[in-house]
Amino acid sequence: MAAAADTSRPQNTRAIMTFLREHAPFSSMDDSHLALFAEHATLQFHADGDVVLAPEDGPVQRFYVVKQGRIRGERESGRDGKTETTFEISQGECFPLAALIGERPTRTLHRAAGDTFSLSIGHKDFVTLLSASDPFRDFCLRGVSSLLDQVNQRIQSGAMASIGSSNSLDTPLERYALRNPIVCTPDLPVRKAVARMHENSVGSIIITDDQRHPTGIFTLRDLRTMVAEEKASLDTPVSQVMTPDPCCLNARQDAFQAAMLMAEYHFAHICVVDEEGELIGVVSERDLFSLQRVDLVHLARTIGTAPHLRTLVSLRTQVSRLVDSMLAHGADSGQVVKIITTLNDVTVRRVLELNIKKNDPGIPFTWLTFGSEGRQEQTLLTDQDNGILFRSPDGMTPDQVRERLLPFAETVNKELAECGFTLCKGNIMASNPKLCLSEHEWDDWFIRFIDASTPQNLVYSSIFLDMRAVFGPMEPLHALLERVLGRIRKNALFQKMLAGNALQRKPPLTMFRNFRYAPDGEKHTLDLKRQGLAPFVETVRVFALANGVEAANTLERMDELARKGIFDAKDANAWKEAYSLIQAIRMRAHQEMLERDEPLSNYINPDDLNPLDRRILRESFRQAQRIQQKLELAYQL
Amino acid sequence: MLEQIKDWIHRRLSGATALHDFDNLPKPATAASQPLATTRLIVLDLETTGLNPAKDEVIAIGAVAIDAMKIPFDDQFDLILRRPELDISETVLIHGIGNEALTRGHETEDALLHLLEWMDGDPVFAFHAAFDQKFLEKTLKQTLGYSQSHLWLDVADILPAFFPNAETGGTRLDNWSDYFGLEVSERHHAAADALATAELMLICLNKALKSGVNTLSELNDKLRYYRRLKTIQRL
Structure with a gap:
């Protein structure tokens, strides 16, 4: 069947394949697998408000894709018995992954929001597809996070085209600093310390105390200054010419943090220590960047x-x-x-x-x-x-x-x-x-x-x-x-007025979860800064100021608010992720404008985005609505 | 169903005579107490050489099944008949089936027998059903001498019966599809039109069960009542 010309498939099968091809993960799946899906699919109608899946239905039997309309996830929220919408699934999106893979009932009531059509396949066909198609398996087993990965991969591969090699800055430092650091005691003469550096062909030596805690660092640059300025003789104990209290990072912190410290303070070396503050290695600027050419x-x-x-x-x-x-x-x-x-x-x-x-x-x-x-x-x-x-x-x-x-x-x-x-x-x-x-x-x-x-x-x-x-x-x-x-x-009044002001900028979604275009930009454009980021920034600011958070950075403020228990940890994560994704899409747009020699602007036309980015942008805006709802509730606006 | 078609094509190609059991074709069902929620229904659309059943002919048959309120895509019918002798010059622009496709199409007799077996006597729904019914019954009679009547119901009547206030701006399939925001993959393709009609039927069935219309005969009654109401209104 797969080898036959496409006209050999019934018209309706072809139409379903065309529909699927527009949405992730199906867009990266082989035609033969899409055909398998289409030929075994079932089309169902759910009127507005109909229950599609419920916890009491028992283990989930089918894998669904929204063909038209929307599905809303509902959870009862504690005392008042009110229902809260936990997620929304719109055209081209799939459900319920976790329950289906876990062969258990769904934990969330799935209800049609507006008249909705769904396509679904049975458990057996789902398993067949899962074993046959890599992109499908990857998507199902890793859920939405694999979608986010796809976005990031695309952002990266776009920028990558002009650069080359890859090495993530998220890598923990322990992976860079595995080799034994060259160390000495404070009383060692400089001459001997330099000899030890030379033997090991390294540019730095760490001075440690008896507990192997780093107390200082001596580098070739220090040696150069020492010789050039004739500050001390080569027999001086190294402790007198070292740079005391060297910059230390925990082994679990990542290369990015090391790079930021180096950039900010112009260090070339950073000590890597364990939980007890004992030295386990040294990373140099060269270690971090030799492979990457990120300067x-x-x-x-x-x-x-x-x-x-x-x-x-x-x-x-x-x-x-x-x-x-x-x-x-x-x-x-x-x-x-x-x-x-x-x-x-x-x-x-x-x-x-x-x-x-x-x-x-x-x-x-x-x-x-x-x-x-x-x-x-x-x-x-x-x-x-x-x-x-x-x-x-x-x-x-x-x-x-x-x-x-x-x-x-x-x-x-x-x-x-x-x-x-x-x-x-x-x-x-x-x-x-x-x-x-x-x-x-x-x-x-x-x-x-x-x-x-x-x-x-x-x-x-x-x-x-x-x-x-x-x-x-x-x-x-x-x-x-x-x-x-x-x-x-x-000043509760000032807080309330700040909150009211923060709510002026609504995320650009209509009641029907379509994009609401910017009033002032070109036709069909969104202002990612004013409509997308500002709702987060402004809402988070009110919470931060009201709760004595000194940080000014929005992500740090959210972290701090989560630590103080003002934000639920899961919510804070979802909001940070949503905020970062809007920011990422904005920055990619800026880079593209630079390449085309256009003036930078914060407006984008969502139609220019691929369906995956569009979907993620929409979900991010929905998170912005949620954080604003929290503010409304807190200040009863 | 695809497997069946393949089998059947294979049998045709290998020269064996069709193994249809002429005497034991499925008996058409009547409108009785079959529950709508569990019954299998046929939704069908024909493409023809013209609008006059007396002289025009069927050239393509598209149909899907609704089984227990769902449309399973492994249970559909999508065939072009082999009728190279027909003059399609008048309608080729509408359905896009040209001479070449008709020549490659399937033997009419075999296709119709296969259709009857696939329909399995189940009630047939179509948009402006009278048209499709006349053409199909004529073709069945001419080709196979088959004259049993299936139960036909008109989706063009069912829709306004359940949605009397819908402002569709017309009574055609396009009007109702637009009203419910359906996407028709390829208009005037028998199978695609049949699917659009079936999607509209899903919406009607959902509404029917919610308004206490639970069986085929209750649906039939509701239609009769609706038609009478319309006649009265016209008087």
């Missing part, structure tokens, strides 16, 4: 030491290339936005350092970033949102300090713009006298901000309540934040 650490260092503004400007193109390669190497969207933010931070710091070198205002200050940069959620499309926090030196009024700081800030803002950080249209920049303030002034500013809660202030909440310091002393900001959080926690 994050190198790039960060080049930016961090760039001698001129024009060098910085020229390095920015490499950031985009790096993002491409990070995606290719399996970094998830959360990792990539953090990398972009890290590199942006390094750039901002370098611009500030270069300016201080040229023209020191002579007053210590903390450089603040707000909004997406404050949340560490920047993508390639980014503009400046920054400000200055200072302590007025004795004998100077804040206005006098501003006189010195503002011209400096103006140059920095201008130079950052040259580096690709668009000037903020709303003038939320350090060169704005209203945002270059002393500690007391910021305090007053926030008191007014919180007490007044004007509509305009609420709009600004997404900027000023996501705040972070990137340069200068951190302590003043920490103290400021603590006071601000305390005030918000005590």
